[in-house]
Amino acid sequence: MFTELPAEYRPLTLDTISDYVYSRPELREVFHDGEPLDAVEVGDGNLNYVFKVWAKADPERTIVFKQALPYLRLVGEDWPLPTDRARIEAQALEIEYRLCPEHTPRLYFFDPKMYVIAMRNLNHHIIMRKGLIQGIKYPHFARHIGVFLARTLGQTSDLALDYRTKKIEVARFINPELCKITEDLIFTEPYRPTERNRFHEQLRPQVEALQADEALRVEVAKMKEKFMTHAQALVHGDLHTGSIMINQEETVVIDPEFAYYGPMGFDIGAVIGNLLLNYASHEVRTPDPAARADFRKYLTDTIIELWGVFLGEFQRVVWDQVDPVNMPKGYQDDYMLRLLHDSAGLGACKMMRRVIGLAGVEDIRGIPDPDDRAIAGSLALNIAQVLIMNRETFRTIEDLVDAATACRPTYPWKG
């Protein structure tokens, strides 16, 4: 939680990072002691410094260093954040790497005095969100992320862990301050007038109607309760397309500093919700109807495929291993259906906050024209509202996709 900073804690700088690298024996397999290094600070997040370091003699010998800051960078020192989250991130990375090394960056070390994590530099990858905004398709993504979700969620749950390990892990991953950010920014503030909401002025009528909708607030409250009480699995906790490094061959999930024991649907819903935010953005980002339909079909096919892969891998790594007397087939089917409902509801909350709340996504907030931006935001809100309100009617992933693709923007008001 909030602990005193160790006396050795120093924020890394471009001037100090080389000496720091030389001081770490874990990096001798990558860098020779004292060899010339280049470095750049690349943190586009709000919580950390991120440095990429490489050997001048061979840029392929490279490591990323992520150092937790004791406050939220976006806001400044007014919003203190515990550096303990770096421990959480390192321990979550270790577990994810053990369960799914194909899609997790290798961890070189965690330095508990400097709150520094050293890991593989994904220097041939881009942030998935940027690729999707450009309309790039990633044909293996659905399979990769479906496997990642099934293994990291299924195999950290009570369904796979022994009773004692699960409970000790719940305690180890208690992450109050970062969970609080989610509780406030995703489940509370978007549904009431607050200073920190940042929606487009054109969307005000739609946002105000949504905030006035008590039935919606009831469903959001249930989702918040689920986030706060359902200790189902070790979730990544922030699995949007900005936490995925990707190229045509490889998919790597980074940044699990929000990890804690929560509902599996929060991660699955984050992936689906962010694909649908991108879907909404192409309403205006891709004016050509054929090109738009083509890319959207890629996005919805991806949602359908990733859920199918998730079901198959979950069957293999979880259900095929359990005792069918106490967990009969009917229970297993019901469990997966409830995961679908949770994913729809929790994913919907993640979509709405990206349009209404403090932290947006570039897919939508990066659209230059304010009317275009509002059209995309309006569509995203309508998709989210249908997903959360109708979630318990979905029997299959196709039902979810059909509900989403039937939505249209409400804005512009005069058609």
Added chain:
Amino acid sequence: MFTELPAEYRPLTLDTISDYVYSRPELREVFHDGEPLDAVEVGDGNLNYVFKVWAKADPERTIVFKQALPYLRLVGEDWPLPTDRARIEAQALEIEYRLCPEHTPRLYFFDPKMYVIAMRNLNHHIIMRKGLIQGIKYPHFARHIGVFLARTLGQTSDLALDYRTKKIEVARFINPELCKITEDLIFTEPYRPTERNRFHEQLRPQVEALQADEALRVEVAKMKEKFMTHAQALVHGDLHTGSIMINQEETVVIDPEFAYYGPMGFDIGAVIGNLLLNYASHEVRTPDPAARADFRKYLTDTIIELWGVFLGEFQRVVWDQVDPVNMPKGYQDDYMLRLLHDSAGLGACKMMRRVIGLAGVEDIRGIPDPDDRAIAGSLALNIAQVLIMNRETFRTIEDLVDAATACRPTYPWKG
């Protein structure tokens, strides 16, 4: 968890207890140093030594000492149990006493080296189960237990605690070994053939039919999942009528060593389920139809009243304090309805295990005639099955009571 015993740990005996009493300054307000004491060992539980100690000069100056043994007494040293549960019990008692001193024994101290808890001796009370078996009515019980449940559950949940305290409390009350007992004995073993089940031979056809019922095992699996993942409130964890000390004026809940963060319905359901086990026992314990109907009406009126008191007190201490924008009335109503469903389902599991599983209840297993005993057990199983299978159809507590009272025993098979 499993820690080494401190070097100072010694099992208390009748020979050593006086010196132990004199050594504790917290008891100077009760006993004079060195004054003659009388003591008796009264543990009828399976996990602990329990000593009652009083001043020879004045038996009203009296204290109970409860010492955790490092194994389960019922089974012997083959089933080791962590003495850490004494810490859990002491810390749970402190919280319950703060929230509801009227119905919690005062704690004098917890000795972390001897795993001894010293608390008020409830020497004018009897174990409620014994009273109910004798057909004694407790007119204030419904009000007392309704208040106890509302305060101890509502005020340890996310609805009342700040985000950080709740999460720290979840970690503090991680209680793997005692939760494992519940997971095995309540949610797993009764639903499959195992050596440790101990049902009456006459009930074999009914038990085998129940174990063969996949739809029932699906619902039990959902209840087990809820027990293992739903960190809703600090629950007592073992709130049957053997954990309640009572007389005509006072009700005191003891023995929260199974406490952990779990579903509120586990405690509420334990109370309701144990009242219904007693209800089933009077099928044969009270042969006179008018007397039987009268006592059963007391039991079902108690269930209806305790739920009503619970709703009212929960409204006062929880819902009246929350923000109605993010937790609108519709959410509050839905929350309480889900608690009713959870209580029905979890209480049903606690009923079934008392007939089928290792640990029975005197209400039923204490019936001398084996046919009579099987009739009561059969009725208890039928009530439990209706509660768990139909729980989501209940809109009110009267629906639950009506479903229970409509049940009849299946045994004797030939009517």
